[in-house]
Amino acid sequence: MAMLYQAVYRRASFMWCRLHSTYVRKMRYLFELKEDDGLCRQAQNSGTFYLFHNLFPFLQKVGSKHFASQISASELKRILKKFKQDEQKLEDSVLIGCSDECMAYFALDLGSLEKMDIESELKGSFTELWKAFFQLDGKDARLLSLAQALLRWHDTHRYCSKTGQPTRKNLAGSKRVCHTNEIIYYPQMSPVVITLVSDGSRCLLARQASFPQGMYSALAGFCDVGETLEETVRREVAEEVGLEVKSMWYSASQHWPFPNSSLMIACHAMVWPQQNEIRVNKLELEAATWFSLEEVVEALRREPRPLRQEDGRFSLWLPPKWAIAHQLIQEWVKQQSTMPA
Numbered sequence: 001m002a003m004l005y006q007a008v009y010r011r012a013s014f015m016w017c018r019l020h021s022t023y024v025r026k027m028r029y030l031f032e033l034k035e036d037d038g039l040c041r042q043a044q045n046s047g048t049f050y051l052f053h054n055l056f057p058f059l060q061k062v063g064s065k066h067f068a069s070q071i072s073a074s075e076l077k078r079i080l081k082k083f084k085q086d087e088q089k090l091e092d093s094v095l096i097g098c099s100d101e102c103m104a105y106f107a108l109d110l111g112s113l114e115k116m117d118i119e120s121e122l123k124g125s126f127t128e129l130w131k132a133f134f135q136l137d138g139k140d141a142r143l144l145s146l147a148q149a150l151l152r153w154h155d156t157h158r159y160c161s162k163t164g165q166p167t168r169k170n171l172a173g174s175k176r177v178c179h180t181n182e183i184i185y186y187p188q189m190s191p192v193v194i195t196l197v198s199d200g201s202r203c204l205l206a207r208q209a210s211f212p213q214g215m216y217s218a219l220a221g222f223c224d225v226g227e228t229l230e231e232t233v234r235r236e237v238a239e240e241v242g243l244e245v246k247s248m249w250y251s252a253s254q255h256w257p258f259p260n261s262s263l264m265i266a267c268h269a270m271v272w273p274q275q276n277e278i279r280v281n282k283l284e285l286e287a288a289t290w291f292s293l294e295e296v297v298e299a300l301r302r303e304p305r306p307l308r309q310e311d312g313r314f315s316l317w318l319p320p321k322w323a324i325a326h327q328l329i330q331e332w333v334k335q336q337s338t339m340p341a
């Protein structure tokens with residue numbers, strides 16, 4: 001029966017291929033997997049898996065390049081069997097996407113197994129996510145970021161906050177339900193604004209004490225309840241560096257897995273050139289400085305890692321290419337270069 005259902009589904013998918021764009025087909029397929037546990041179970045049995053261990057993603061290295069490994073369902077079942085785990089563990093996974101051919105991608109945390117055993121079996125290593133971010137390309141980083149955020153959310157929402165009863169995830173992991181009173185919980189994100197401030201000729205970059213040495217980024221801050229985006233930008237700039245925003249405009253957004261799951265909303269802001277004296281809020285930031293176009297262009301050429309200069313200080317370097325802070329900085333450089341002198 002299951003085989004027949006699968007054959008019919010494949011035929012229907014084939015028709016979809018012919019009728020719709022790849023993007024539309026993928027989105028419809030993912031939607032169905034979230035709605036239909038039976039279909040999702042089938043997809044788990046033919047899909048591929050990104051593995052985690054206590055939220056550290058599994059990476060492999062080929063030459064000098066790191067990548068996030070995809071493990072087939074059959075290989076994963078073999079590993080589970082070898083380490084005396086039930087095949088049903090596949091159902092703890094969460095759906096994180098699919099290929100153009102509608103092969104589903106899942107993420108699974110194997111934290112209950114011995115980390116080193118899996119590493120030596122699969123020839124790779126579980127790496128802290130923020131470290132992995134500096135080693136991966138944008139596509140892998142985006143998938144792992146989503147995967148970690150979802151896995152963490154499920155791990156911390158095992159009980160209903162109203163009844164105290166256990167909640168159960170749907171197969172895809174797009175929600176959890178408390179079956180005592182049918183309360184549905186959906187994964188949450190916190191909105192965060194990230195703002196690149198300019199005074200017309202320079203841009204303002206800041207660092208927190210927890211950043212790696214020499215790394216500076218744009219100003220970031222969580223939205224408070226009741227605030228508009230514009231209000232958050234104005235408040236954060238005032239709070240963190242003591243400046244008043246004259247104008248601002250939206251650029252782009254990005255999911256960010258730290259500290260839990262944030263939606264980074266990236267904006268540019270201008271301050272009055274005559275009122276540009278920075279007063280750093282030392283409770284929030286270690287330092288904040290205006291940087292010239294030349295300094296920023298030079299920093300963009302550097303590898304994103306600490307580099308000690310001869311005088312013992314660290315050179316300025318910026319977040320990795322696919323981080324939205326990097327994109328804001330690139331945009332600012334482009335704007336400056338196209339502005340009339």
Ligand SMILES: NC(=O)C1=CN([C@@H]2O[C@H](COP(=O)(O)OP(=O)(O)OC[C@H]3O[C@@H](n4cnc5c(N)ncnc54)[C@H](OP(=O)(O)O)[C@@H]3O)[C@@H](O)[C@H]2O)C=CC1
Binds near residue numbers: 192220256326
């Ligand atoms: N993608 C990118 O390019 C970049 C991303 N970021 C990210 O932006 C995020 C926010 O930046 P940050 O400067 O730390 O933010 P804030 O300036 O808002 O300061 C962080 C503090 O805000 C409080 N806070 C308020 N709401 C929340 C919430 N929902 N979750 C957690 N803390 C909250 C906490 O204080 P307390 O604990 O005292 O209550 C926390 O320590 C960080 O997660 C950072 O990783 C930053 C730069 C670049």
Ligand SMILES: [Mg+2]
Binds near residue numbers: 219220221240284
């Ligand atoms: Mg901040």
